[in-house]
Amino acid sequence: MKVIKELWQSLIDALIGLGSIVRFLLRLLAVTPGALLRFDLIVQQIFNSGALSLVIIMLAGLFVGMVLGLQGFTLLERFGSEESLGEAAAVGLVKELGPVITALLFAGRAGTALASELGLMRATDQLSAMEMMAVDPIKRVVVPRFLGGVIAMPLLAAIFSVIGLYGAQLIGVQIMGVDSGSFWSQMRDGVDLADIRQGIVKSVIFGIACSLIAVYEGYFATPTAAGVGRATTRTVVTSAVVVLFLDYLLTSAFL
Amino acid sequence: MNQEASIVEIRSLRYAVSGRPIFDGLDMDIARGRVTAVMGPSGTGKTTLLRLITGQVRADSGTIEVAGEDMRTLKRDELYVLRRRMGMLFQNGALLTDLSVFENVAFPLREHTDLPERLVRQLVLTKLQAVGLRGAAELMPAELSGGMSRRVALARAIVMDPEILIYDEPFVGLDPISMGVILRLIRRLNNTLGLTSIVVSHDVKEVSSVADNVFLLSGGKVVASGTPKDLAANTSEVVQQFMGGLADGPVPFHFPAPDYFGELLARGEGR
Numbered sequence: 140m141k142v143i144k145e146l147w148q149s150l151i152d153a154l155i156g157l158g159s160i161v162r163f164l165l166r167l168l169a170v171t172p173g174a175l176l177r178f179d180l181i182v183q184q185i186f187n188s189g190a191l192s193l194v195i196i197m198l199a200g201l202f203v204g205m206v207l208g209l210q211g212f213t214l215l216e217r218f219g220s221e222e223s224l225g226e227a228a229a230v231g232l233v234k235e236l237g238p239v240i241t242a243l244l245f246a247g248r249a250g251t252a253l254a255s256e257l258g259l260m261r262a263t264d265q266l267s268a269m270e271m272m273a274v275d276p277i278k279r280v281v282v283p284r285f286l287g288g289v290i291a292m293p294l295l296a297a298i299f300s301v302i303g304l305y306g307a308q309l310i311g312v313q314i315m316g317v318d319s320g321s322f323w324s325q326m327r328d329g330v331d332l333a334d335i336r337q338g339i340v341k342s343v344i345f346g347i348a349c350s351l352i353a354v355y356e357g358y359f360a361t362p363t364a365a366g367v368g369r370a371t372t373r374t375v376v377t378s379a380v381v382v383l384f385l386d387y388l389l390t391s392a393f394l
Numbered sequence: 395m396n397q398e399a400s401i402v403e404i405r406s407l408r409y410a411v412s413g414r415p416i417f418d419g420l421d422m423d424i425a426r427g428r429v430t431a432v433m434g435p436s437g438t439g440k441t442t443l444l445r446l447i448t449g450q451v452r453a454d455s456g457t458i459e460v461a462g463e464d465m466r467t468l469k470r471d472e473l474y475v476l477r478r479r480m481g482m483l484f485q486n487g488a489l490l491t492d493l494s495v496f497e498n499v500a501f502p503l504r505e506h507t508d509l510p511e512r513l514v515r516q517l518v519l520t521k522l523q524a525v526g527l528r529g530a531a532e533l534m535p536a537e538l539s540g541g542m543s544r545r546v547a548l549a550r551a552i553v554m555d556p557e558i559l560i561y562d563e564p565f566v567g568l569d570p571i572s573m574g575v576i577l578r579l580i581r582r583l584n585n586t587l588g589l590t591s592i593v594v595s596h597d598v599k600e601v602s603s604v605a606d607n608v609f610l611l612s613g614g615k616v617v618a619s620g621t622p623k624d625l626a627a628n629t630s631e632v633v634q635q636f637m638g639g640l641a642d643g644p645v646p647f648h649f650p651a652p653d654y655f656g657e658l659l660a661r662g663e664g665r
Contacts, residue, residue: 259491260490260491263486263488263491264484264485264486264488265488265489265490265491267450267484267488268482268484268488268489268490268547269490270450270477271448271450271477271480271481271482271484272477272501272502272505272550272554273474273475273477273478273502273505273506274501274502274505274506275474279505
């Protein structure tokens with residue numbers, strides 16, 4: 140009985156949380172047109188969330204691609220179709236691994252930075268000070284960070300996929316000796332525009348989810364050291380779960 | 395006091411936080427052009443009062459009029475218009491940590507006006523000169539001492555030439571020299587810029603030296619008001635305890651607790 144009651148309660152809490160995050164999103168969208176006029180602020184945030192995440196994204200992409208090349212090669216070799224390695228790696232990267240792993244890394248690198256920055260701004264009264272100066276912190280601080288993340292995420296995912304392909308090629312073609320011509324031509328035949336579109340749609344949606352979770356957790360963080368720490372942790376955990384869940388939903392919707 | 399003379403009028407204000415009343419029938423008039431201090435023991439809601447006056451939170455009942463505007467009926471954008479006529483100095487300065495001192499002071503100008511860069515520069519440098527920190531314009535907030543951050547925040551608070559300047563605990567954690575600097579600035583800015591200053595503090599000596607009027611809060615009400623001299627001469631127990639800094643009195647030393655011996659002798663159940 141008690142277990143059911145607690146489960147019920149946590150379901151209610153989850154729904155309340157979902158409701159308030161959706162309300163927050165609507166509040167962001169309401170001031171987005173005004174915030175777009177200050178594009179310099181958004182560019183700065185694209186730099187913070189995007190450019191500063193480049194190294195980790197590129198490294199991860201390279202290694203994931205290399206693993207893909209190695210695993211794909213040993214698997215495909217059994218069927219004598221190692222020439223399809225290019226196609227297999229490209230489809231895997233563009234549709235799944237690119238968006239998903241980029242989103243997870245993005246949450247860890249850029250999401251935590253956003254959440255702790257906003258949380259500390261709250262804790263040190265910077266957000267209240269802006270309100271007192273008649274500057275809406277949602278418009279001046281939160282929306283540029285949100286949009287910066289939303290714009291940066293698909294770009295990062297694209298870079299991840301390209302570097303990943305290079306990694307797969309490095310192992311498959313340069314080391315395992317798959318024919319370079321068939322690697323690239325099979326890839327071009329096998330990947331069509333719909334695959335790329337799926338990847339883009341996924342990365343845009345993951346970008347919205349991760350950025351929204353990060354700014355929400357940061358903006359509403361309890362203004363103490365412990366509160367900011369908790370907000371940062373929750374950003375990573377919630378983002379990871381939400382991204383993987385959305386990935387399943389989107390994949391099944393595309394099929 | 396008539397409408398003309400007071401810039402903030404509070405009538406039978408009631409405000410509670412999660413059922414616990416903070417203000418219970420508070421009345422207050424803050425005179426235009428003066429330095430008014432709001433004092434009281436910690437936890438009497440002095441900062442909450444500032445948040446009510448600036449419209450950051452709304453009263454449960456009663457009225458607050460600021461510069462003739464009823465805070466209860468103001469819409470968000472009307473509130474923002476009113477706030478451009480107010481400046482507030484937060485306890486720790488609340489400087490934007492990613493901007494330099496110069497850009498912090500320029501922030502309200504850049505957000506609200508479209509002035510040419512040359513004019514922005516002149517305005518910012520004049521205000522920084524007024525607080526004695528023109529030489530620190532290119533520093534970042536992290537490089538400033540506590541007293542300096544507060545002076546920069548003060549320059550930022552006056553850059554839009556407000557009518558009301560609000561100080562939230564401006565003396566907390568300052569060394570005597572910085573404290574003296576802030577005290578002098580409060581008085582000088584009030585007189586030269588024709589401001590109304592509201593200082594919330596519990597530093598009796600400092601406040602008495604700068605304020606024209608003092609309100610002493612306790613238990614959600616104004617328990618005494620008048621010039622600092624009036625208050626020092628007030629014979630009421632609460633006033634004497636606060637002004638004299640006595641540990642025990644109407645404001646008890648002990649936080650409400652169960653019987654001391656009873657709790658010591660108990661076997662530790664329930665803890």
